[in-house]
Amino acid sequence: MKKVLLIALLAMSIASVSAQKWYQYGFKIGTSFPVERQYSIDGDYLSGLRNADFGIFFRAGKYVYGEIGFGYTFYKCDFDYMISDTSALFRDERVTMHHLQIPVKVVGNVPLSKAVTFLPYAGIIYQPLVKVKDNNIGYSMRNLTTNPVLFTTGFDLKFGPIVLGVNYRYSIQKFFQNKEGKHPQYINICAGVQL
Numbered sequence: 757m758k759k760v761l762l763i764a765l766l767a768m769s770i771a772s773v774s775a776q777k778w779y780q781y782g783f784k785i786g787t788s789f790p791v792e793r794q795y796s797i798d799g800d801y802l803s804g805l806r807n808a809d810f811g812i813f814f815r816a817g818k819y820v821y822g823e824i825g826f827g828y829t830f831y832k833c834d835f836d837y838m839i840s841d842t843s844a845l846f847r848d849e850r851v852t853m854h855h856l857q858i859p860v861k862v863v864g865n866v867p868l869s870k871a872v873t874f875l876p877y878a879g880i881i882y883q884p885l886v887k888v889k890d891n892n893i894g895y896s897m898r899n900l901t902t903n904p905v906l907f908t909t910g911f912d913l914k915f916g917p918i919v920l921g922v923n924y925r926y927s928i929q930k931f932f933q934n935k936e937g938k939h940p941q942y943i944n945i946c947a948g949v950q951l
Contacts, residue, residue, distance in 0.1 A: 780815040786946030796937040803848060804834035811857055820864055827857035835893055852889035858882040875912040880905055899934045919948045
């Protein structure tokens with residue numbers, strides 16, 4: 757009986773996936789929270805971050821989708837410069853960075869019910885730096901990585917046309933291009949509409 761039930765569930769899942777459109781498109785907005793806060797070995801410390809990103813995406817495939825998107829993101833960051841005894845040399849210098857975003861992902865399609873679909877994915881986000889606002893800490897297009905690529909993995913839950921998701925992002929490049937440092941990492945949450 758258990759085997760028959762499992763086979764029936766598998767057959768229904770395959771039929772449900774087969775009935776899905778071969779393409780999807782939509783719009784997402786999101787925000788990120790830092791995982792790594794130490795950006796340089798000699799003391800640049802991210803003390804606060806406000807972030808927003810938004811963009812469109814297009815997916816095509818049958819059981820597994822290929823996805824490409826286009827978006828825009830900005831980071832409004834507060835940095836402290838920490839010296840060796842863990843005290844701050846200065847506090848909360850604000851740096852605003854604007855990036856384009858071009859995500860390229862592989863997306864699975866797992867129907868959980870008629871109304872809910874689980875969409876796990878992995879891929880990269882090419883995020884060229886467009887602008888850095890003037891600041892007293894000296895961050896500029898000359899010393900920050902201008903063409904970062906981020907690895908991302910996560911999932912979306914689709915409830916009818918509404919999409920809610922969470923993902924992890926890891927920058928393959930370091931934050932600075934002119935000195936030793938660390939790779940930015942973020943947890944991103946997002947919401948959107950998928951048609």
